[in-house]
Amino acid sequence: SQTIHQWPATLVQPVGSPLSLECTVEGTSNPNLYWYRQAAGRGLQLLFYSVGIGQISSEVPQNLSASRPQDRQFILSSKKLLLSDSGFYLCAWRDGGTGIRDEQYFGPGTRLTVT
Amino acid sequence: AQKITQTQPGMFVQEKEAVTLDCTYDTSDPSYGLFWYKQPSSGEMIFLIYQGSYDQQNATEGRYSLNFQKARKSANLVISASQLGDSAMYFCAMSDLNSGGYQKVTFGIGTKLQVIP
Numbered sequence: 001s002q003t004i005h006q007w008p009a010t011l012v013q014p015v016g017s018p019l020s021l022e023c024t025v026e027g028t029s030n031p032n033l034y035w036y037r038q039a040a041g042r043g044l045q046l047l048f049y050s051v052g053i054g055q056i057s058s059e060v061p062q063n064l065s066a067s068r069p070q071d072r073q074f075i076l077s078s079k080k081l082l083l084s085d086s087g088f089y090l091c092a093w094r095d096g097g098t099g100i101r102d103e104q105y106f107g108p109g110t111r112l113t114v115t
Numbered sequence: 116a117q118k119i120t121q122t123q124p125g126m127f128v129q130e131k132e133a134v135t136l137d138c139t140y141d142t143s144d145p146s147y148g149l150f151w152y153k154q155p156s157s158g159e160m161i162f163l164i165y166q167g168s169y170d171q172q173n174a175t176e177g178r179y180s181l182n183f184q185k186a187r188k189s190a191n192l193v194i195s196a197s198q199l200g201d202s203a204m205y206f207c208a209m210s211d212l213n214s215g216g217y218q219k220v221t222f223g224i225g226t227k228l229q230v231i232p
Contacts, residue, residue: 032217043119043206043222044160051217059219088158100148100210100218101167106160 002027006091006107014115019064019078021110023091026072030096033074034104035066038088050074051096086114118142119207119223126228128197135182136192136226138207147211149190150220151181154204163205166190194228202230 003026013019025031032051036044046059048066056066063082067075074091088111092104118141128134140149151163166174166181174181182191194201204225213219 034220041224043224044208046219046221049217049219057215057217090158090160092160094218100146100212101165102218103150103162103165104220105162106152109158111158 002093002105004091004093004105004107006089006110008110009108010111010113012113012115013081015083016080019076019081019085019112021076021089021091021112023074023076023107024072025074025093028072028093028095030071031093032096033068034092034094035074035076036090036092038090038109040087044090048076081114083114086112088112119209119221121207121223121226123226124224126226128194128201128228128230130199130230130232131196133193133195134197134228136194136205136207136228138190138192138223140188140190140207140209142188142209142211144211147209149181149183150208150210151179151190151192152206152208152222153201154206154225156203160206164192197230199230199232202228204228 005024034049035047038044050068064078090109091107094102094104120139147168149166153161164176164179166183178195180193206225207223208220210218210220
């Protein structure tokens with residue numbers, strides 16, 4: 001069966017520090033991968049998605065970036081964190097390819113607090 | 116642009132009763148999908164149910180059913196026989212294809228459901 005991991009689970013970082021959040025998926029190949037951010041009391045905002053190694057699409061311009069160095073690894077990064085980067089970051093995967101039907105499966109999330 | 120609206124920030128339901136969580140959507144695409152997710156206090160998003168825009172029948176998954184009214188652009192979630200473990204945030208979401216032909220999912224702001232013993 002497929003599983004998705006995220007780490008760290010929680011993170012407290014000062015403003016201006018770098019960030020690296022990691023997401024890995026097991027039990028599937030060539031998945032579509034997604035990074036979402038959820039601000040307190042809000043819905044999910046899509047940040048990045050990837051349909052293959054090295055293929056990253058950004059939905060929202062910001063100081064964050066994403067990379068996919070391996071088929072089942074998705075990394076969210078920042079060179080300098082802002083206070084507004086605080087939130088709950090969720091990684092998700094679905095079966096690769098196009099189509100609207102397949103549901104996305106989410107990881108446990110990383111709670112980031114920028115101080 | 117697609118949009119999802121959930122107008123109920125919070126709902127209470129008595130244990131063993133049924134509850135309906137509202138969701139309306141707006142899109143000009145003829146082909147789209149509608150999802151409901153549950154988010155317990157732990158934070159993980161759990162997929163509940165899916166409805167396609169061309170599906171003729173309302174989707175059902177155990178105690179969950181989706182009341183799909185295409186002309187009214189509504190996709191309400193009905194939970195029957197509520198249980199204490201149903202207490203959580205519930206998100207409605209819609210998928211369609213972006214300009215690159217890949218799935219893009221837009222989420223509503225959620226409804227917090229509390230089940231009362």
